[in-house]
Amino acid sequence: MNRNLFAFRNSLASKVIFSTVLLSLGVVWLTGSALYSQLSDGVKQVNLETSLAEARSSFFNAQYEFLLVKGANTKIITETVQEIIISSTEVSLNQDRKSIFLSRFGQSADPLGNEIAPDYSTATDDLDISSFPTELRQRVRASDIVEYKYATVKYKNRADANVLIAGRRIAIPDSGNYEMYLVYSLTNQNTTLSLIKSSLLFTGLALLFLIGLITWLVVRQVVRPVREAARIAQQFTEGDFSQRMKVESSDEIATLGTAFNEMALSLESQITRLENLSRVQQRFVSDVSHELRTPLTTLRMASEVIYSAKASFDPNIARSSELLVAQLDRFEKLLEDLLEVSRFDAEVAVLEPVDFDLVRLIERCIEDVRANAHDHTISVEIDHETEQVMVKADIRRVERIMRNLLSNALDHSDEKPIHVSVVATDSEVGVGVRDFGPGMDPASLSRVFDRFWRADPSRARVRGGTGLGLSIALEDARLHNGELDAWGALGHGAHFVLTLPLIAGSQISGRPIRPQPKDYPQPI
Numbered sequence: 352m353n354r355n356l357f358a359f360r361n362s363l364a365s366k367v368i369f370s371t372v373l374l375s376l377g378v379v380w381l382t383g384s385a386l387y388s389q390l391s392d393g394v395k396q397v398n399l400e401t402s403l404a405e406a407r408s409s410f411f412n413a414q415y416e417f418l419l420v421k422g423a424n425t426k427i428i429t430e431t432v433q434e435i436i437i438s439s440t441e442v443s444l445n446q447d448r449k450s451i452f453l454s455r456f457g458q459s460a461d462p463l464g465n466e467i468a469p470d471y472s473t474a475t476d477d478l479d480i481s482s483f484p485t486e487l488r489q490r491v492r493a494s495d496i497v498e499y500k501y502a503t504v505k506y507k508n509r510a511d512a513n514v515l516i517a518g519r520r521i522a523i524p525d526s527g528n529y530e531m532y533l534v535y536s537l538t539n540q541n542t543t544l545s546l547i548k549s550s551l552l553f554t555g556l557a558l559l560f561l562i563g564l565i566t567w568l569v570v571r572q573v574v575r576p577v578r579e580a581a582r583i584a585q586q587f588t589e590g591d592f593s594q595r596m597k598v599e600s601s602d603e604i605a606t607l608g609t610a611f612n613e614m615a616l617s618l619e620s621q622i623t624r625l626e627n628l629s630r631v632q633q634r635f636v637s638d639v640s641h642e643l644r645t646p647l648t649t650l651r652m653a654s655e656v657i658y659s660a661k662a663s664f665d666p667n668i669a670r671s672s673e674l675l676v677a678q679l680d681r682f683e684k685l686l687e688d689l690l691e692v693s694r695f696d697a698e699v700a701v702l703e704p705v706d707f708d709l710v711r712l713i714e715r716c717i718e719d720v721r722a723n724a725h726d727h728t729i730s731v732e733i734d735h736e737t738e739q740v741m742v743k744a745d746i747r748r749v750e751r752i753m754r755n756l757l758s759n760a761l762d763h764s765d766e767k768p769i770h771v772s773v774v775a776t777d778s779e780v781g782v783g784v785r786d787f788g789p790g791m792d793p794a795s796l797s798r799v800f801d802r803f804w805r806a807d808p809s810r811a812r813v814r815g816g817t818g819l820g821l822s823i824a825l826e827d828a829r830l831h832n833g834e835l836d837a838w839g840a841l842g843h844g845a846h847f848v849l850t851l852p853l854i855a856g857s858q859i860s861g862r863p864i865r866p867q868p869k870d871y872p873q874p875i
Contacts, residue, residue: 364567364574371566372559379555387551391544399499399515402535406517407497409439409533414521421524425469428524432471439533440475450476450534452483456492457528471523478534479505483516491518491530504534513537580611592619643686647679654679688819692802702745702830704855709740709749709780710773716753717771720761740775744855748827752835753782755820756847760786763845774863775853779833781863782849791839799837800825824849831855838866 413435420431432453440449452474474480482505490498499517506512518532576596583594595615596608654675661669694700742749760769764786772783791799798804803818821835828835831851839845846868852859 364570367570367574368563368566372563375559375562379558383551383555387548390547394540394543394547398537398540402515402533403497403499403517406499406519406533406535410497410519410521410531413439413531417521417523423524425525428526429469429471432523436473436475447536447539448476449536450474450478452478452480452530452532452534454480454488454530454532455527456530469526471526471529476534477507477509479507481505482511483532487516487518488530491520491532492528495520501537513541576608580607583611583615587615587618592622647683647686651679651683685819688823691823692819700826700830702855703747704743704745706741706743707746709742709782709851710738712746712750713753713771713773713782716750716757720754720757740773740780742780742851742853742855744831744851745827748830749851752824752827752849755824756782756784756849759821759847760784760845763788765789767844772864776861776863777853778857779850779852779859779861779863782851783846783864783868784849785844785846785868787844790841790843791837791845792841796837796839799839800835821847832857833859834862836862836866838868840871843871 416431416435417428420427436451436453439451454472455470482503484500484502487498487500487502497517497519499515501513501515503511504514504516514537515535516532517535518530521529521531523529579596583596586592586594592615595612598605598608598612654672657672658676661672664672691700757769757771765788767787769787770783770785772781772785774781774783800821802822821837825835828849828851832855833849833851836848836850837845838848846866848862848864848866850859850862850864
């Protein structure tokens with residue numbers, strides 16, 4: 352069910368067809384309802400007029416027959432009544448079942464109290480007289496015209512039925528005034544209306560099906576090229592730029608296909624050019640780095656010879672030998688970083704995971720950095736019972752990350768203490784390096800991991816980096832499936848948080864240490 356719903360939500364054709372059929376359903380329903388209403392009213396009106404015309408004819412014929420036998424004996428009058436009943440209830444092939452009801456009313460005895468004979472009241476077809484509408488009978492007795500009413504009457508030998516009752520007052524010689532009713536069954540009328548309703552329903556369903564089919568055919572002509580374009584675009588994302596849309600006509604879809612193919616060709620050309628440029632750049636960096644190592648080795652040997660004999664030099668020359676060694680160290684570090692960057696760009700950097708104690712590694716890095724920083728204050732806080740966090744990672748890369756973070760904090764701490772915290776969970780470990788220097792503004796924070804980017808000149812220092820340390824640290828962290836986050840605020844220092852899985856390559860489920868430090872004042 353969920354899969355079908357997902358497929359529907361992601362199918363343009365299904366949405367268009369569903370919307371069209373739904374709207375068409377409303378239109379067909381409104382149209383069908385109006386048409387059925389008009390047809391049913393027409394059928395009812397025609398049936399009413401036909402029945403009333405026949406009833407008037409029957410009543411007139413009955414009254415005429417009774418006038419002809421006025422003054423005749425009772426036997427003739429009785430026979431006349433029987434003939435009228437038979438003729439009035441005759442049903443032709445195109446008519447419904449009819450019944451007749453005669454009921455005497457008014458004076459039933461002469462002034463001397465003698466009963467007027469005979470009483471011709473009768474009801475055919477086992478009509479239940481009590482079910483006749485009282486209001487209609489009152490109107491018939493008081494009127495000289497034909498009165499009618501739709502009603503539901505009861506029969507003694509069959510189910511109740513909806514009928515049309517037409518009645519008129521007539522006079523039978525030597526018997527008095529009578530109510531004469533013709534009861535017309537509405538079975539044929541209801542059958543006709545039912546047939547009309549069924550026909551309209553079937554026609555509406557067939558129309559909806561045809562509308563859906565036509566919509567599908569039309570939408571298919573539009574959606575198929577769109578799906579083809581989506582498929583080709585997906586191939587582009589997978590690196591296959593040879594796919595093209597087929598253009599077989601000259602309509603708008605063909606224009607789309609032509610434009611799409613031109614865009615694909617342009618993208619392929621641009622990507623190929625950029626890939627070539629990237630390969631040339633990577634090869635240039637790699638070749639330059641390797642080529643510079645040979646003269647650098649020679650320079651290193653020469654500088655060491657000169658530096659070892661600086662005691663016999665003039666003070667200015669001795670200072671120059673110290674600067675030469677320092678800059679050669681920086682140059683060698685830059686070459687190493689460039690080689691590492693080229694490996695990341697070429698996607699050939701690999702992990703060599705081993706088991707080691709992360710806490711001992713951090714303490715060793717702190718000792719090395721502290722020795723070079725003239726005993727700069729660096730505190731370590733470990734949130735772990737055994738004060739030992741065993742991880743399986745590339746020790747060389749993790750050590751490089753920690754040295755970069757510590758060196759960066761040292762460069763920007765303004766002689767203030769540096770705080771290192773370690774928090775481990777069941778699946779990952781977090782290492783936070785916090786300094787309390789000038790901090791960083793949002794613009795600097797967004798670029799802190801960019802290559803060859805340095806902080807604001809106002810934070811310039813004697814110890815200069817290559818501008819690649821934090822960028823390489825981020826790549827090393829992500830190579831482990833970890834992450835490196837940075838936080839900073841002007842006047843509140845900076846906080847870099849390294850999050851690594853306990854086993855390299857595993858997924859991290861969270862951040863044991865939040866980038867925003869706890870000592871930062873929270874907004875009120």
